[in-house]
Amino acid sequence: MxxxxxxxxxxxxxxxxxxxxxxxxPNGLAPLGAKPSRRTLAMKKRLRSYxxxxxxxxxxxxxxxxxxxxxxxxxxxxxxxxSLACLTAVSFHNTAQAQKRGVRKPPVQxxxxxxxxxxxxxxxxxxxxxxxxxxxxxxxxxxxxxxxFPDVADFPGHAACVSCHRQQFFKGAKPVICNGCHSxxxxxxxxxxxxxxxxxxxxxxxxxxHDKHQDVIARIFPRIFQGLSADEDHLFVRxxxxxxxxxxxxxxxxxxxxxHSPRSAMPAAPAKGWPxxxxxxxxxxxxxxxxxxxxxxxxxxxxxxxxxxCAGCHKLADxxxxxxxxxxxxxxxxxxxxxxxxxxxxxxxxxITKSSTLRGLxxxxxxxxxxxxxxxxxxxxxxxxxxxxxxxxxEFVCTYCHTSNVGRRDPPSSHYLIAGRGAIKRDSIK
Numbered sequence: 001m002x003x004x005x006x007x008x009x010x011x012x013x014x015x016x017x018x019x020x021x022x023x024x025x026p027n028g029l030a031p032l033g034a035k036p037s038r039r040t041l042a043m044k045k046r047l048r049s050y051x052x053x054x055x056x057x058x059x060x061x062x063x064x065x066x067x068x069x070x071x072x073x074x075x076x077x078x079x080x081x082x083s084l085a086c087l088t089a090v091s092f093h094n095t096a097q098a099q100k101r102g103v104r105k106p107p108v109q110x111x112x113x114x115x116x117x118x119x120x121x122x123x124x125x126x127x128x129x130x131x132x133x134x135x136x137x138x139x140x141x142x143x144x145x146x147x148x149f150p151d152v153a154d155f156p157g158h159a160a161c162v163s164c165h166r167q168q169f170f171k172g173a174k175p176v177i178c179n180g181c182h183s184x185x186x187x188x189x190x191x192x193x194x195x196x197x198x199x200x201x202x203x204x205x206x207x208x209x210h211d212k213h214q215d216v217i218a219r220i221f222p223r224i225f226q227g228l229s230a231d232e233d234h235l236f237v238r239x240x241x242x243x244x245x246x247x248x249x250x251x252x253x254x255x256x257x258x259x260h261s262p263r264s265a266m267p268a269a270p271a272k273g274w275p276x277x278x279x280x281x282x283x284x285x286x287x288x289x290x291x292x293x294x295x296x297x298x299x300x301x302x303x304x305x306x307x308x309x310c311a312g313c314h315k316l317a318d319x320x321x322x323x324x325x326x327x328x329x330x331x332x333x334x335x336x337x338x339x340x341x342x343x344x345x346x347x348x349x350x351x352i353t354k355s356s357t358l359r360g361l362x363x364x365x366x367x368x369x370x371x372x373x374x375x376x377x378x379x380x381x382x383x384x385x386x387x388x389x390x391x392x393x394x395e396f397v398c399t400y401c402h403t404s405n406v407g408r409r410d411p412p413s414s415h416y417l418i419a420g421r422g423a424i425k426r427d428s429i430k
Contacts, residue, residue, distance in 0.1 A: 283337030
């Protein structure tokens with residue numbers, strides 16, 4: 001029975017989990033429930049030690065995390081503040097740039113340096129304002145050919161130019177700088193303009209004091225007519241000229257006529273021609289000095305300013321101007337050479353002898369110098385008659401003294417004063 005029982009004992013198969021469950025061991029897999037080896041136990045022990053170490057380090061990290069968090073917060077805050085500051089600076093810069101673009105500054109006017117015209121010599125250039133005898137030689141080599149007295153009668157020599165302008169002087173076959181003196185620029189032609197070139201603008205004004213020269217003439221010429229030498233001293237001399245100072249044969253007075261002699265050539269015609277085609281003769285005018293001829297008789301060596309002091313008479317002008325020979329006269333029909341008009345000059349030109357300069361100087365002849373003859377009862381009433389003609393016809397043109405360009409104007413008040421009546425305008429006449 002027992003044997004049968006033993007034979008019939010059921011053997012229960014292991015569950016599926018037991019059969020297919022394995023435990024990882026270092027050298028492979030082993031079914032669960034298998035007895036671990038020593039090596040496996042040692043491995044497990046090492047694993048437990050590693051897990052414990054990681055847990056310990058994690059706890060330490062957990063313990064310092066509050067400090068680390070505060071540090072990170074501070075860093076983040078600083079980064080945010082820095083970003084805001086950068087954005088503010090960029091915004092301010094952009095606003096400033098926009099304002100600058102909105103308000104445009106006017107462009108700075110930069111004056112371009114003008115090109116130097118070497119064909120025109122200018123005394124206004126600072127480097128050209130040295131001593132006159134640096135360039136001009138007194139007298140020039142050619143003075144005997146063109147003058148009757150030692151004079152500056154030619155342009156400076158080439159040495160005066162080459163000393164500063166060598167580059168321009170040897171530039172090409174026809175250097176531009178030569179046009180200032182030479183009428184033909186050619187290495188085979190040395191023709192030059194007349195000195196001084198009348199077609200070129202004058203760069204100087206003449207400083208001539210009539211008052212001083214009048215005093216000198218008044219002091220010297222009475223002695224000559226009395227048969228005395230000019231060096232003899234007198235306590236009193238006549239300061240004005242009378243007929244005693246005139247040449248009885250020629251009726252020339254030895255005062256103003258020393259420089260202002262009667263003209264021998266006709267003056268140049270105005271640009272628009274002579275008004276009314278009235279062409280005055282040469283004797284209608286007096287001449288004016290155009291050279292040193294009248295000056296060097298006294299100012300060559302003895303009386304200052306002498307020939308070495310050019311600046312004593314020649315003053316640099318503010319603006320160069322063409323010197324014309326065209327007469328500028330209101331009474332164009334007046335003739336100096338007419339016998340009744342030959343008199344001592346200050347009879348009519350009353351203020352010129354008091355002038356100390358030529359600047360702004362005018363002939364300065366008052367109407368009273370004319371009306372002593374031309375509007376005097378019992379003699380002539382030329383002024384009054386023409387004023388009466390205007391009363392009858394406001395288009396009347398005064399022609400006794402004037403050409404039509406002056407005669408059609410309103411007569412000045414001085415003319416009406418001489419006639420003993422009040423001044424009127426042509427427009428008020430019906």
